[in-house]
Amino acid sequence: MRMSSSPASEFGPELRRRRLAAGLTLTRLAELLNYSKGHLSKIERGQKVPPPDLARRCDAQLGAGGELERLAPPEGPAGRGTGAGDIAADEESVLLRVDRDGVRWPGGLGRRQLLAAGATSVLGLGVAGAAGAGRAVAQEVQGAQGVQGAWEVSRPDVSPTEIFRAQFEQMRLLGQSTDPALLLPMLTVQTHTLRELALQADTVARVRLLGLAARYAEFAGWMAQEAGDNPSALWWTARAVELAEGGDDRDLGSYTLVRRALVTFYAGDAAATVGLVDPVARDGRLPPRIRGLAAQREAQGHALAGDHTASLRSLDRARELFDRSAADGGGGGPVLGTSNLADPAAMVTGWCLYDLGRPAQAAEVLDRECAGIPAHAVRTRARYGLRRALAHAAAGEAAHACAIAAELLPLVTGLRSATIATDVARLDRELSRFRADPAVRDLQPALAAALHPRS
Structure with missing residues (x-):
């Protein structure tokens, strides 16, 4: 004993x-x-x-x-985020909020200015394609006086739902390369505007508008977590459920459990992560993609707990469900979860292998999968690329890890991601064992800048 x-x-x-x-x-x-x-x-x-x-x-x-x-002693949460103990946040402490009285946050703009900014954002971007995102954002910051001009050049036959849908895709593109805290005010205004439009619409349009508002709120939750504000992330996730129910979308409520599990995962709570998503992964009434995303998160939770067999079993289930979703055509609507990974289950397999203490195997998988990430998906490239560098460092390949990280760390300082910061800190610890290596010494300034970005 x-x-x-x-x-x-x-x-x-x-x-x-x-x-x-x-x-x-x-x-x-x-x-x-x-x-x-x-x-x-x-x-x-x-x-x-x-x-x-x-x-x-x-x-x-x-x-x-x-x-x-x-x-082993538990690892505390990294980055600018808060721990699992902050999940039950007082609503009054949430910085960005949408409620029946409008959009409010301390020290921010007034209601009229916010709604004008929201209209400028929506009408300025309109239904522009991805190539026009930069130009549209430049128009947006010109202020509320540009609303009338933007409206005059917009297509009269395009419904508000279509305009907001196009804008949502633009927000996702911006989320790949922008400080998430900068997107939150825009997402707040747009979510509120969608809800106000829904209250004035007929039944059919109301359902569509509320459903889209729920997607905005869910994305705002992700951006809040990336900004390191877990209480706001969970607040937004709860609002997404409410809006989805108003839009007759019961499935999104189940997906928000996957989102909540990402908060517990980065807080290092394996049991809570698995507990949140296991019922979703096993619910045959849900769309295959939602179940696949849940099984994938479940695999990450099992890996965090060191359960190799359960993790790989969940990954197999995720792969099967993703294949079924692709065969069904994806179900329509904006894609839930990342849309920048050719094979999400394969990529997460590499992620899990690292957490399972198998860095050489993880590096092999991540080398292959990271090659397929699109160039524009900066946040995705940094997230999985740094995990790839971490796997190589843990496998004793310090110089190769430094070569990978050297390309990615300059991106990290602009992304300001609390979740990516977790792996940056781990990479710094791994490389500290190879301080005599010239490649490690050369990487130190970039590592320091990524670990301590200027505000």
Whole structure:
């Protein structure tokens, strides 16, 4: 019977016990893990605390079934975000809000200015294609006086739903390369405007407008999480459910559980992540894509818990559901989840393999999948590309990891993503073991800039 006072103090002795049972010397285990023998020796003797990433790799190498990872101290949330304990936020503390009295946030514009800005945004972009996004945004910032001119050149036969639908796609494009905090005011105004239009519309148009408003609110939740504001992210997610129900869209309510699970996932809560999405993944009444996204998130939760078998099983289910969704034509409407990955299940497999302590396998998968990310999908390229660099660093390929990261870190400073910052911090820790490597030294300024962006 163990007499240790805490899980952290049990890790070293348990690691040594399992290493010896596997017939491995300390030197050989260090080689397999791409760690120094001296560092591992100090961990076994309880003189150093094991980082979570090392605990996962020890767990995988020794076949501990998640036991070693559970004994390691938990990893706190990174970036500008808040932890899982902030999920039940007081609504009054949420910075950006939409309610029956209009759009309000401290120190912001008044109602008339906000609605004018919203009209300018919608009418300025109109139904322009992706190539015109930059020009449309430039028109937008000219102010409310441009509304009349924009209306005169817009097509009279285009419904408000079509205009807002086109604008939503533009917002998603902007979300790939823009500080998310800059998009939130626009998304707030547009969500509010859609709801106001819905209240004045006939039944058919009202359902469409509310359904689209729900998609805006869901996207605003994602941008809030990217900006590091988890309470606002969850507030927006709740508003998306309410709007979706008003638009007779019951499926989106289930998808918001997938969104909520992303918050718990980045907070490091594997059990909550799996618990939120497991019912969604198994609900045969839901569209295959929503179930596939839920199964994918479930796989990430299992990987975080060190459960290799359950993670790969969930990934297989996700792949099957995505294939079924593609065969069905996707169900119409704006795509839920990312639209920039050719094979989402394959990409997330690479992500999970890293969390399961198998960095070399993860790097192989991520090398292949990252090559297919479109050039315009900057946020997606940075997210998965940095995970790829992290996998190579963990596999002992420091120079290759630095070469990958050198292309991506300049993008990170502009994206200001709290979730991507998690892997930037992990990459910095991994590379700290190779400080003597010239490539690592050369990368330090870019790493520092990404870790501590100027406000």
